[in-house]
Amino acid sequence: MVQTAALVLFFLALLVSGVLGTETRLLFFWPGAVLLGAAGLVATLRWRLRVFFPPSDACLAATLLFAGGLLTRAALSPVPSLALEDGVILLGCLVTYILTVTAASHPRWRIACVVLLLLLVVGNLGMGSVHLSGNWGFHLLPNFLRPAEPGRIGGFFANANHLAAFLSAALFLSAGWLCFGRGGAVLKLWLAFSCVAMAVGMSLTVSRGALIGLGAGILVFAVLSLWLVWQTQRHLFWSLLGGGLMMSLLGGVVLWKVNEEYLRGRTERLTMTNDIRLGIWESALAQHREQPWLGAGARMFHEGGTRLRSPRLPTWAAEPLFAHNEYLQLLADYGWAGGLCLLLLLTTHVGNGLGYLRWFARERFINTGRVLSMNLALCVGALSGLAATLAHAAFEFHFHVPATALTGALLLGLLANPGFEQRQRPTMRLPGVRLLTKLALGAASLALLAAAWLHGRGDYQLALASLAQARKDEPARLQHLDAAAGLDPANPEVFYQRALSRLDRLTEKDRSPDSPVLKQVVVDLQTALRLNPHAYLYHLSLADAYDALSRPDEALKSIQEALKLAPHHEEPRLALGIHWHRLGQWQKAEEAYLWAGQARALNPKDKTNWLDSYRLMLRHVALMRSTAGPRP
Structure with missing residues (x-):
């Protein structure tokens, strides 16, 4: 009963996170984080969860090392408020991963996971149809607008590229179920239609990186499927190979024709010779060279992308908050240590997934004579979806978005426990790993709940202040900022925004060296800089306040600090x-x-x-x- 309650909370958390946790900030992810924390905590109450298949201890150990290493580096990062964003997403992924490996190991719960993803796909494509109608900025929540590029659907996501990343993972899990899972003709037709709809949806995002990822996923799916057919149904191999090639060619032509005009125009405008990503990648590599082993700290590319701005970037390009390449971002933020942890994580999980396919073909099939299996279907789909999302990650930053990061954790969880049973060789056990995994589930769940209480409420008040500013209601804005400062005194943006609010309301009477308002502005900006000394705009606002207080030497010093942080900016x-x-x-x-x-x-x-x-x-x-x- 306890385990079922934990799973219900878990699926509800995935649903809420898939609808709301679709941008890089944590504001809309907090409800999902609370549900994930509650699910993990309830699961921890049942110390011995009912796990239907033995998970890989090597995968669990690699995951604990990866999560522990990155969380430790985040805790030691120069700007805690930036590190919090990485930390909360990583904690959510850890809870998702452990619950997928353990409590949700039965095939019926795994089917529920795929059905849940397909429900989110339907919702995203429905939102995409609203965007296609011409309302490109439509957001699910009132008073918010999606920062959209016309001509590209985004679904629930703020960024069309991140919708494409989510669709690619769901597509290959559905394709695995279609080809290797059990089900009647109606179900298989629905899955086939869903796969086509997701492929068309990916093309309507006009994400070139996602299409490259789709190609990588299709290649992996085809190779794995043909290998399985060769091992189990060799008489069908050549027929399926020919049919698969024809379907791939036809599907490629259809996807190209759907968005031919827009893709041509975008390719002509954004060739790799003038793509701003090249300049952003240069900045990430430059930051990595400064601290190659441990990196600059969690999300410190916010600072490095500004300070080390590449001359390749055009003068009009905005600040690159992310490296648009998850591997370069990992090196810049976490160094070679983070890169080695990621390599170990991927190697163990891909190896375990491939080992399951080998075991299925050479042991399970020989004993049962059956090819169709949900565990096999999800393993093939997870390997292909992982290939697609990893290829796409070379051009995007979708692992910094909760919804897509949790989906990636789900794929890894499926590979860590694909469904081994009655193996000729016993599963390798590592002492203490499973105990540490249980402890990690409880600790991560508590940390999520604590973070939501300590920081989520302040985020909410800060968002209300932004809405009040948009309405030009300055008294309400200041009231919400005061509340945010009381709830989350560790967020520098709250104090910066409160200082700006007071500066915007200054009267001539307040512009004097003895002004209490200006003195409070200085206190707020000094607090913001103590919490985040790497934000050059904070220094510039403080310089304005010092000038108004007739303290020119201190104003000049603040400007000089800003020039160090943004030496190439106007x-x-x-x-x-x-x-x-x-x-x-x-x-x-x-x-x-x-x-x-x-x-x-x-x-x-x-x-x-x-x-x-x-x-x-x-x-x-x-x-x-x-x-x-x-x-x-």
Whole structure:
């Protein structure tokens, strides 16, 4: 009964996370995190879970090493608020993985997992149809908009590429069930239709990386399927090979024709020679070279992508918050240690999955004479889906999105316990691994619940403050920011936004050295910088406050810190020019403004830029000369 309750909570958590946890921030993932924590905690209450097949101890050990290593590095990262995002997603993946390996090891629960993914597919494609109708920014939640690129469906996801990553994993699990699982004709027709719909949906995301991943997954699925047929039904091999090639060719033609015009245009606009990813990858490699073994810390590419901006990036390109390559991001954030942990994780799980296929063909099939098996279907699907998502990860950052990260953990869980039974050789046991796995499940579940309580409520208030700002309701914004600061005093963004809110409401009376409002702004910005000293915008806002308080030396020091963090950006150079401009040091102001015009990263058109500020300074100088009168 306890195990069933844990599984119900687990499936509900996957459903909620698949609908809401579809962007890189944690705001909408907190409900799913709470449910995952509750599921893991309930499962821990039943110390001896009923596991129907023996899991691989090597896979469990590799997973514990990977999770423990990354969580330790995250805990020691320079900016805890950034590390929290990686840590919570990793904890959620660990709980998902352990429950998949243990409590959900029976085939009927595994079928429920696939059905749940297919329900999410239906929801995502339904949302995609809304986007296709022309409402590209439609979001499931009121008052929120999806930051969409017209012409690309996103489903529940903020980024179309991440929808494609989710669809590829669900597609290959469904394809495995279709080809090797049990079921009647109606079920198989529905699965075939679902696979086609998911492939079309992937093409409508117009994600080139996802299409490369789809090709890799199809190749792995074809090789594994043909090997199984050769081992078990050799008389059908050549017929299936010919039919498979024809279907692949036909499917490729259909997928190309669905989006031929848009794909051509996007390929012409974004060839690899001018794709901004190349510049972002250069920044990630540069950051990795600074701390090659342990990396800069969890999500510290937020800082490295700005400080080490590549000259390849065009001046209009926004800040690269992610490396758009999960492997380079892993090296930049966690170093070679993280890369080796990932390699061990993948090697053990892929090896265990391939070992299951070998065992099935050479032992299980010989004893039973049956090929159709749900365990076999999900193993083939998991290996193919893993190949697709790993290939796609070379171009995207979907493992930093809870919904797709949890789906990846589900695939690994299926491979860690694919369904070995009555093996001729006993399963290798590693002392203490299963005990550590049980303890890890309880600890990770408690950590998820604690994180949701300590940080999730503050996130909610911060989101309400953003909505109030959009409504131009500044009193409500400040009220929500005060509440967020009380609930989560470890979030630097709360104090930064509260300082900006007060700066936006300054009156002429408040712009004096003795202003209590300005002094509170300084306190908030100093708190934000103590929590995250790597955010150059925090330094620039503090410089503005110091200038207003007639503390020019401290303002200059803050600007110089910002220049170290963003040496190639217009914004800190512009701030330096404005600082000298305020002090009436015209020559230094002119030099700074002209220097800002040479920056690699220019401000957006809707923000203050160096040219407008330079022209304003020239007008001020001309006005001063005209009012000074002729010299005697």
